[in-house]
Amino acid sequence: MTAAAPIAVALDAPDLETAARWATLVTPHVTTVKVGLELYLRYGPDVVASVRGATRVQVFLDLKLHDIPATVAGATRAVARLKPAFLTVHATGGEAMIRAAVENAGTAKIAAVTVLTSLRDGDLDALGLAGPASDAVRRLAVLAVDAGAQALVCSPQEANAVRAEVGPDITLITPGVRPSGSATQDQARVATPEEALEAGADLLVIGRPITGAPDPGAAAAAIAAVLRRLSRPQPLA
Numbered sequence: 001m002t003a004a005a006p007i008a009v010a011l012d013a014p015d016l017e018t019a020a021r022w023a024t025l026v027t028p029h030v031t032t033v034k035v036g037l038e039l040y041l042r043y044g045p046d047v048v049a050s051v052r053g054a055t056r057v058q059v060f061l062d063l064k065l066h067d068i069p070a071t072v073a074g075a076t077r078a079v080a081r082l083k084p085a086f087l088t089v090h091a092t093g094g095e096a097m098i099r100a101a102v103e104n105a106g107t108a109k110i111a112a113v114t115v116l117t118s119l120r121d122g123d124l125d126a127l128g129l130a131g132p133a134s135d136a137v138r139r140l141a142v143l144a145v146d147a148g149a150q151a152l153v154c155s156p157q158e159a160n161a162v163r164a165e166v167g168p169d170i171t172l173i174t175p176g177v178r179p180s181g182s183a184t185q186d187q188a189r190v191a192t193p194e195e196a197l198e199a200g201a202d203l204l205v206i207g208r209p210i211t212g213a214p215d216p217g218a219a220a221a222a223i224a225a226v227l228r229r230l231s232r233p234q235p236l237a
């Protein structure tokens with residue numbers, strides 16, 4: 001039996017049956033499945049047990065909470081009982097909000113989303129965020145870690161620089177991963193799985209390149225094999 005790869009498959013499905021089927025197909029090959037807003041808002045907390053399945057794969061709850069601290073504290077308490085491995089909040093919610101999530105997360109790690117991977121440098125001006133995106137990501141990463149976040153979400157393009165700022169103990173999670181030749185779709189700051197791993201990402205979020213494939217299990221297995229080859233110690237020349 002081969003070890004599962006550090007990939008979180010984004011189960012962005014229109015219905016629970018599809019999400020559960022994708023989860024079953026990919027879990028032999030990946031460590032984590034990710035439940036996002038589409039699935040959670042349609043089916044509620046029960047969706048977590050449905051995708052966790054018999055193998056009890058790690059579940060990443062990507063709800064991107066963003067509200068005043070008291071509201072985020074309550075929302076975090078409400079979902080902590082589902083025991084996700086990670087729960088996301090937006091770093092732009094600020095230090096007190098992130099701290100409120102951390103204090104109420106139970107066993108879940110709070111992952112702060114820095115700058116969405118769909119945004120380009122040019123989008124940041126309109127949002128009033130001092131750019132470029134790489135600078136904003138580093139600023140928000142430091143703020144989030146100072147507030148107690150144990151994990152950060154950034155693009156693989158920033159993983160190296162973020163790692164240098166926050167050190168080895170913070171889990172770096174990178175969406176915006178596209179195998180070479182795949183369409184980028186609505187993602188702006190992208191890199192291949194190999195580049196993401198080499199940049200120091202701990203968990204690669206991959207959705208449509210896997211779930212949109214004719215055989216999601218085979219697509220996950222192929223990417224996992226590439227990552228395993230990279231992580232294996234190379235023989236001395």
Ligand SMILES: O=c1ccn([C@@H]2O[C@H](COP(=O)(O)O)[C@@H](O)[C@H]2O)c(=O)[nH]1
Nearest residue numbers: 010036115116117175176205206207208
């Ligand atoms: O900055 C972010 C934060 C979260 N996401 C989520 O990751 C997946 C990516 O799916 P793909 O199909 O591989 O594009 C999706 O669920 C997003 O909500 C992100 O893309 N960027």
